[in-house]
Amino acid sequence: MIEFESVTKRYDDGTVAVDGLSLVAANGEITVLVGPSGCGKTTSLRMINRTIDVTSGTISVDGQDIASTDAVTLRRNIGYVIQHAGLFPHRTIVDNIATVPHLLGWDKKRSKGVALELMERVGLSTALATRYPAQLSGGQQQRVGVARALAADPPMLLMDEPFSAVDPVVRESLQDEFLRLQQELGKTIVFVTHDIDEAIKLGDQVAVMQVGGTLAQFAPPAELLSKPANDFVAGFIGRDRGYRGLSFVGAEGLPVHERSTVAVGASEDDVRQATGDDDHVLVLDTERHPVGWLPVNGQADISPERLLALGTTFTPAQTLRAALDGALASPTGEAVCVDGDGRFVGVVSHGEIAEHLQTAGRQAG
Amino acid sequence: MTLFNELVAFLSESANWSGSRGIPVRIGEHVLYTVVALAAAFAVAFPIGLLIGHTGRGAFLAINIGNAARAVPTFGVLILVVLLAGLGFLPVLVALVILGIPPILTSTYAGIRGVEGSTVIAARSMGMTERNMLLKVELPIALPTVIAGLRSATLQIVSTATIAAYVALGGLGRFVIDGQQQRDYGKMAAGAVLVAALAIAFDLLWGLVDRVVVSPGVSGRLPRTRRARDADSPPPTTGTTPTDPLTPEPAGRPT
Numbered sequence: 001m002i003e004f005e006s007v008t009k010r011y012d013d014g015t016v017a018v019d020g021l022s023l024v025a026a027n028g029e030i031t032v033l034v035g036p037s038g039c040g041k042t043t044s045l046r047m048i049n050r051t052i053d054v055t056s057g058t059i060s061v062d063g064q065d066i067a068s069t070d071a072v073t074l075r076r077n078i079g080y081v082i083q084h085a086g087l088f089p090h091r092t093i094v095d096n097i098a099t100v101p102h103l104l105g106w107d108k109k110r111s112k113g114v115a116l117e118l119m120e121r122v123g124l125s126t127a128l129a130t131r132y133p134a135q136l137s138g139g140q141q142q143r144v145g146v147a148r149a150l151a152a153d154p155p156m157l158l159m160d161e162p163f164s165a166v167d168p169v170v171r172e173s174l175q176d177e178f179l180r181l182q183q184e185l186g187k188t189i190v191f192v193t194h195d196i197d198e199a200i201k202l203g204d205q206v207a208v209m210q211v212g213g214t215l216a217q218f219a220p221p222a223e224l225l226s227k228p229a230n231d232f233v234a235g236f237i238g239r240d241r242g243y244r245g246l247s248f249v250g251a252e253g254l255p256v257h258e259r260s261t262v263a264v265g266a267s268e269d270d271v272r273q274a275t276g277d278d279d280h281v282l283v284l285d286t287e288r289h290p291v292g293w294l295p296v297n298g299q300a301d302i303s304p305e306r307l308l309a310l311g312t313t314f315t316p317a318q319t320l321r322a323a324l325d326g327a328l329a330s331p332t333g334e335a336v337c338v339d340g341d342g343r344f345v346g347v348v349s350h351g352e353i354a355e356h357l358q359t360a361g362r363q364a365g
Numbered sequence: 366m367t368l369f370n371e372l373v374a375f376l377s378e379s380a381n382w383s384g385s386r387g388i389p390v391r392i393g394e395h396v397l398y399t400v401v402a403l404a405a406a407f408a409v410a411f412p413i414g415l416l417i418g419h420t421g422r423g424a425f426l427a428i429n430i431g432n433a434a435r436a437v438p439t440f441g442v443l444i445l446v447v448l449l450a451g452l453g454f455l456p457v458l459v460a461l462v463i464l465g466i467p468p469i470l471t472s473t474y475a476g477i478r479g480v481e482g483s484t485v486i487a488a489r490s491m492g493m494t495e496r497n498m499l500l501k502v503e504l505p506i507a508l509p510t511v512i513a514g515l516r517s518a519t520l521q522i523v524s525t526a527t528i529a530a531y532v533a534l535g536g537l538g539r540f541v542i543d544g545q546q547q548r549d550y551g552k553m554a555a556g557a558v559l560v561a562a563l564a565i566a567f568d569l570l571w572g573l574v575d576r577v578v579v580s581p582g583v584s585g586r587l588p589r590t591r592r593a594r595d596a597d598s599p600p601p602t603t604g605t606t607p608t609d610p611l612t613p614e615p616a617g618r619p620t
Binding site: 046049051072073074075076078080082083084085086087088089090091092099100103132133134135145148158 | 481483484486487488489490491492493494497502505506580581582583585587
């Protein structure tokens with residue numbers, strides 16, 4: 001547990017970077033500090049490992065005031081990941097990862113073993129072990145940065161915009177893998193970002209900070225979206241707040257129901273019979289995987305080129321956002337629900353999703 | 366007889382290659398002056414460069430003193446110290462050391478300063494002591510720049526060590542000065558050519574040192590076939606190219 005108690009950082013020139021910050025980063029959770037540049041989020045992070053000193057207030061790690069600990073020992077027990085990875089260019093990948101084990105005086109064989117194991121864990125081929133950072137792509141370097149922070153298995157991790165220097169596609173896959181890794185490891189993580197979407201995606205708790213170093217709101221992401229504390233938070237979260245909030249509502253309660261379907265290769269008669277008065281019929285393959293929509297319009301021409309794209313499907317394990325997206329993209333306004341193996345379960349229309357939301361909202365409120 | 370012929374005649378005369386006044390002895394003396402002066406300059410400038418590079422404190426003062434030292438006339442210093450301390454090796458040494466300090470100081474400082482901020486922050490946050498950070502992270506990354514400074518200091522010291530002959534010492538300057546007095550232009554030219562050859566030899570030696578001690582991850586001398594070809598994003602270039610205006614120009618690194 002990392003606890004900030006009325007922490008203030010004031011520089012010699014009078015600038016206040018962090019002003020009376022109080023918050024608790026709970027064990028095993030990802031606590032995200034997010035805010036525009038100059039809000040003091042990186043300063044707050046770096047005060048935890050004492051690379052920046054606190055002016056007033058206290059920060060404690062597992063109940064112990066960090067001011068009373070030895071800074072070097074403290075740092076070796078807290079993993080650190082930095083933007084652009086901050087790798088040591090003169091050392092090979094395996095030596096970069098083994099930095100803290102080396103400092104702790106582990107024997108070489110053990111350090112190397114741990115480093116190689118971590119490479120696989122963060123999704124790097126061990127063939128890269130003897131390369132130098134300059135030979136790796138930005139995304140790979142960032143993975144090395146994460147592996148290096150985990151090398152001595154510290155209970156806590158500090159991450160300073162670790163994914164912001166890579167392109168959006170790589171960033172998304174790094175974020176997904178990071179969440180998967182955290183599921184296995186359950187570290188106590190403080191994560192700094194300026195990207196509110198990243199904060200909402202990764203955080204168990206999100207601290208929104210504003211310029212001047214004050215805390216605007218500290219809440220779980222769903223609450224941030226549904227009940228922003230003030231105009232600053234609402235403005236910072238930006239557009240589509242309501243729509244994005246759907247990401248935090250499960251799709252399992254939706255009234256999914258049957259609808260007319262035909263199998264691939266069905267005859268015109270089958271189609272006519274199955275469709276009835278409907279405009280479209282859903283085409284399934286032999287394994288009952290949805291293939292696409294077939295417009296009928298009174299005629300029953302079933303040539304494959306008339307098939308309309310399926311759009312996105314969703315599973316009950318996903319969120320209302322996925323379901324609504326499926327409904328909006330579908331030619332019939334119906335989202336196609338499939339099970340974990342991709343087999344057809346049923347459909348739900350956007351009207352029904354909206355109705356479900358209203359009832360769910362009433363129950364929750 | 367042309368100057369070139371005189372030069373060849375001097376160099377091919379076997380008597381000039383032996384004895385206590387022969388070419389090998391003079392080269393040995395010249396190398397000795399250079400090495401001692403370089404070592405002394407390094408002993409003074411390198412630790413100061415490391416310290417101000419790491420802490421960022423005192424940079425203004427050190428760089429200005431360094432630049433002022435560049436403007437000091439070497440010959441003037443030589444004469445001054447001779448007047449104060451008398452003839453001998455000391456005046457020569459002082460003059461050469463003063464010449465050698467600025468390039469070593471500024472390049473060490475600039476090399477350490479040029480290490481990327483994120484690398485330094487990462488090292489400190491990982492729990493390295495300041496000493497460890499300096500010697501195991503900052504210095505290895507700054508090495509190409511530090512060596513460039515040593516190369517340029519060596520070049521200046523080798524060429525200037527010629528003046529030792531003015532104060533009755535040896536070295537290759539003897540051929541230049543004696544040749545001038547004896548109006549033996551072949552001898553003079555031979556002295557000049559030998560100094561130039563010695564300078565080139567030293568430079569090649571530094572090139573070799575650079576190759577041996579600089580990590581391939583820093584020098585960029587990596588096998589081409591092993592470069593990352595992954596789709597993630599283009600690999601960034603090595604982050605150690607000095608951009609600091611104080612950095613002396615690297616003296617023709619071999620590619």
